Amino acid sequence: MRVNPVKRAYLALESWFNLSFGTDWNPLYHLGTLSFFLFWIILVTGIYLFIPFHASLEGAYASVEWMTHEQWYLAGVMRSLHRYASDAVVVTILLHLFKEFASGRYRGFRWFSWFTGVPTLWMVVTLGITGYWLVWDELAQYIAIGSARLLDALPIFSGAMTRNFVSGGMNDRFFILIEFLHLLGQPLLLVFLLWLHVKRLSNVNIHPPRGLAVGTLLALVALSLWAPAVSQGPADLESVPRALQIDWFYLNVYPLLEVWPPQQIWMLTTGITVLLMLLPWLPPKKKEPVAVVDLEHCNGCGICFEDCPFDAITVQARTDGARYEQEVVVDPDLCGSCGICAGACPASNPFRSARDTLETGIDMPQQPVDDMRRQTREAVAALSGDEKIVVYGCAHGLDVDRVARADTAGVRLICSGMLPPTLVEYALKQGADGVMVVGCRENDCYYRFGNRWLKARFAGERKPTLRARAERQRVCVHGAAETDLRAVERDLERFRARLALLRAEREEWVAS
């Protein structure tokens, strides 16, 4: 299977970060939560800055200067933190966007998160613009004039903005409007967009690991002390600002006004936005079959509901007259076809019906639990050698057929989280000496929680657990991306050696 160059580059970057930060603190695995953390810094520092800030054309610049120079140790640091966290959030959002794109996590059922992410990005950018405006220095003046030109190109304003500046200049009322937007209007809209953005996901975590959060904060404080944020000269609408230092994270559109007419800039930004928003459908992705509930085998325990990463399952009152109180229902529009629910269902137990078709409470039509059991049985039967190993692998990670050989068989699953723990027991019972599960890289499951739930089930921390009769030393879990063949091969070698040792111990014990 060929990995596209964009994804290959991204995976290489991720591996490099894994070496530098470790998998738990790799910022590339926490870009969404890091963005939230940076928003917290922006909010707290923003509230602090609001107190000494003077919201008038006369007072704004002087109050910001006072904060920067007179109270540099507190208000000045707060100002710098506010600015640098705002810059950092653009970086984390763009990386988050790139990551979702490079790993193909923006199409199909994920269209909603992607589609709502795009306006979120613009909302952050416009929030930064109004922030720079409030300082009312030469840069703010440059933004004010540039924004007036941009807005005037829209039919609703048609020249009113510039006329306003030419006749009366920038007045206090307008300045207060900008302050209202920056302090209340835009943040509230942003919160609403973020809520929408993660609405279709379950168990959304908005906090990065503590170490990563503390490290990020310390780095921003150090940067704030080393290069404090400062204003440029005071705004003066009578004169043209001299050479300005542009914040390219937020203000990149304004220098374009020097070479392009505003209409063209609107066309460019609208074009990019529309293209980005339509990306999930370019080309449209075929919808995979979704999970199907079979009430005859469902006791309404709700474990599948707990484990579904995309909030596609709801629990409701029983409708079929069975003695159980509850049943579950799958919303086909929300279902990501990951199969994690099939792995969670206690009825997905291969020992339940020895010969007939194995039916379970919730199953995937494209790879039912019964198929997994048959694949396992056939794979074990075809193995030869001293250490027979079955490697279950997720379709979005390494292709496990690549590690197959006479004593090792690969069984591909939609997601490692769809593997019922009892199937591991079954594989061992059928004659396998060991079972390896290769899910996505740690902290980076294609289906959000598949590898995490699997590990928790194997560790006995989450239902359904791997029972004690499956000898733990004969089971191992590995995280791998498509490009991690060598790492998996190395782990397999170690696993074979461990199994050989177990065999030798057993033979010794039998002989004595």
Ligand code: HEM
């Ligand atoms: C304000 C900026 C943003 C924040 C704070 C943010 C945060 C988050 C968070 C916390 C998640 C859930 C991750 C998880 O638990 O698995 C998420 C998911 C997602 N985000 Fe964003 N996001 C932002 C902007 C964007 C943008 C600009 C895009 C792309 C246009 C985007 C695309 C996605 C997609 C596709 C998912 C779904 C991932 C999945 O289903 O596994 N986000 N985001």
Ligand code: SF4
């Ligand atoms: S297949 Fe995945 S997304 Fe669909 S209901 Fe099951 S756990 Fe939820």
Ligand code: SF4
């Ligand atoms: S896990 Fe299985 S038995 Fe439990 S509610 Fe879901 S489908 Fe029904």
